[in-house]
Amino acid sequence: xxxxxxxxxxxxxxxxxxxxxxxxxxxxxxxxxxxxxxxxxxxxxxxxxxxxxxxxxxxxxxxxxxxxxxxxxxxxxxxxxxxxxxxxxxxxxxxxxxxxxxxxxxxxxxxx
Amino acid sequence: xxxxxxxxxxxxxxxxxxxxxxxxxxxxxxxxxxxxxxxxxxxxxxxxxxxxxxxxxxxxxxxxxxxxxxxxxxxxxxxxxxxxxxxxxxxxxxxxxxxxxxxxxxxxxxxxxxxxxxxxxxxxxxxxxxxxxxxxxxxxxxxxxxxxxxxxxxxxxxxxxxxxxxxxxxxxxxxxxxxxxxxxxxxxxxxxxxxxxxxxxxxxxxxxxxxxxxxxxxxxxxxxxxxxxxxxxxxxxxxxxxxxxxxxxxxxxxxxxxxxxxxxxxx
Ligand SMILES: Nc1ncnc2c1ncn2[C@@H]1O[C@H](COP(=O)(O)OP(=O)(O)O)[C@@H](O)[C@H]1O
Ligand SMILES: [Mg+2]
Numbered sequence: 001x002x003x004x005x006x007x008x009x010x011x012x013x014x015x016x017x018x019x020x021x022x023x024x025x026x027x028x029x030x031x032x033x034x035x036x037x038x039x040x041x042x043x044x045x046x047x048x049x050x051x052x053x054x055x056x057x058x059x060x061x062x063x064x065x066x067x068x069x070x071x072x073x074x075x076x077x078x079x080x081x082x083x084x085x086x087x088x089x090x091x092x093x094x095x096x097x098x099x100x101x102x103x104x105x106x107x108x109x110x111x112x
Numbered sequence: 113x114x115x116x117x118x119x120x121x122x123x124x125x126x127x128x129x130x131x132x133x134x135x136x137x138x139x140x141x142x143x144x145x146x147x148x149x150x151x152x153x154x155x156x157x158x159x160x161x162x163x164x165x166x167x168x169x170x171x172x173x174x175x176x177x178x179x180x181x182x183x184x185x186x187x188x189x190x191x192x193x194x195x196x197x198x199x200x201x202x203x204x205x206x207x208x209x210x211x212x213x214x215x216x217x218x219x220x221x222x223x224x225x226x227x228x229x230x231x232x233x234x235x236x237x238x239x240x241x242x243x244x245x246x247x248x249x250x251x252x253x254x255x256x257x258x259x260x261x262x263x264x265x266x267x268x269x270x271x272x273x274x275x276x277x278x279x280x281x282x283x284x285x286x287x288x289x290x291x292x293x294x295x296x297x298x299x300x301x302x303x304x305x306x307x308x309x310x311x312x313x314x315x316x317x318x319x320x321x322x323x324x325x326x327x328x329x330x331x332x333x334x335x336x337x338x339x340x341x342x343x344x345x346x347x348x349x350x351x352x353x354x355x356x357x358x359x360x361x362x363x364x365x366x367x368x369x370x371x372x373x374x375x376x377x378x379x
Contacts, residue, residue: 017295022259023302029259030266030306069308075270 034068034075049079058084115148115226117219118350119248123264125235127256128285131321133232134162135332135340139347141196142332145227148187148197150218152244153234154209157201163190164328165198174202177214183221192333207239212246219247228350237271245272250350251280252312257287257298266307281312283346288317313346314357315339 032039046066053059060082069078120133130153137149151159154173160166168188171181176199183199190196202209219229233244245251251272255265265282272278284300291297304311318339324331331340332347338358345355 019292019295019297019299019302022257022298023306026259026262026298026306029263033263033266034270075273 031068035077053081060084115146115219115223115229116350117223117229117231117247117249118252119231119233119244119250120252120254121233121241121244121268122235122254122261123237123268124255124261127261128254128283128315129235130158130162130232131325131330132252132254132283132285132315132343132346133230134159135330135343136347136350137163137196137228137230138190138193138330138332139344140228140230140350141190141193142344143347143351144195145351146195146225147228147230148199148222148226150199150229150231151201152210152215152231152240154201154205154207154240155203156234157203159232160188160198160200161328162325162330163198165190165200166328169200172200172202173218174205174209176218177210183218207234207243210243212242215243216247237267241268241271242275245275245277248277251277252283253280253309254283254285255303256285257292257300257303259298262298262303262306269307269309279309281310282307283313283315284311285315286317287314312349313342315342315346 032042035042037045049066050059050061050064063080063082065078065080067078069076118136120129120136122129133149137147140147149159149163151157151173153159157172160169165188171186173186175181176183176186186199187197188200190198215231222229229247231244231248234240253265253268253272255261269279272280282304284303287300288297292299300311300314316338318331318337320331320334320337321339324334324337330343331337332343334340342358345358348355
């Protein structure tokens with residue numbers, strides 16, 4: 001269904017005109033319109049959410065995505081947080097150090 | 113039987129609300145429905161002009177609300193479609209002359225005798241918008257494939273959700289297939305992706321639209337007009353029919369289009 005219109009219009013998948021710019025500018029502007037908060041605040045919120053998550057699991061910050069989406073009947077704040085080391089053993093008593101830089105380096109060494 | 117109240121709104125002005133309301137009214141009436149068009153754009157009335165009924169106005173919406181006229185006295189019958197009526201807006205008053213409750217009451221009064229009540233909403237998100245949306249069973253959001261128009265549509269969709277009238281269905285007006293093909297215009301897919309609502313119609317940019325409002329004969333009455341056919345299809349979808357979307361490309365023949373659609377070629 002996704003490309004139905006495009007096929008009807010005969011548009012090549014790689015058309016690279018101002019239409020694409022229009023779409024990405026809209027996506028940017030609506031992100032903030034929908035939440036009605038300033039871009040700086042949005043960034044601050046993302047950073048804080050990330051800090052909390054990082055306390056408990058190792059996160060791939062490169063591919064992290066926190067954004068607003070609209071579905072049929074609701075507006076959602078959707079966080080896609082790819083994490084590293086799915087099977088990491090977490091001693092309950094020692095969450096802080098697990099999230100620490102030393103522990104991360106250690107683990108990455110093991111993975112390699 | 114009781115009428116369905118459909119409000120045509122947009123946020124941004126000039127995107128085609130009045131054109132849409134007039135044409136859907138004509139199309140529904142031609143499909144055998146009993147229709148009232150309500151112009152809620154108080155102070156900037158236009159629906160009478162597009163329908164060619166401006167010289168028949170005696171009473172208006174504010175006269176009804178303030179008790180100077182009965183609803184039936186203010187309704188103007190269309191020249192060629194006996195089941196199509198217009199309740200014109202007042203031209204010399206402002207939006208505060210009518211309240212959302214007035215609109216609900218008025219619609220409830222005429223619901224039993226009609227199939228559809230279409231409301232032409234003013235631009236903006238203030239009182240006039242709330243008046244027009246208050247009685248709605250369904251809302252149609254008109255937009256154009258342009259950044260500012262889509263942004264305003266998004267704002268309206270948010271407000272409709274808050275008023276529990278959402279999400280509404282989208283009409284994308286003034287679409288130019290040629291520009292979409294060149295990648296220079298947002299496509300219907302782009303717009304529905306961004307807005308996250310269902311689309312009920314795609315109306316092409318059409319040179320018949322301006323002459324038709326010059327003469328007061330909506331394009332739906334012109335068999336040659338592609339916009340007219342698009343409005344006709346939207347009317348059928350409003351009635352619950354499943355109608356395939358019109359291909360907007362003029363140059364392709366019917367079979368070429370079919371091939372493109374179903375052959376799945378990389379076109
Ligand atoms: N599909 C179309 N093709 C060409 N012109 C259009 C089309 N739709 C609307 N217009 C023109 O755009 C202008 C604004 O339309 P109108 O219906 O008055 O918008 P609104 O009620 O939203 O302010 C009018 O001059 C109208 O003739
Ligand atoms: Mg108008």
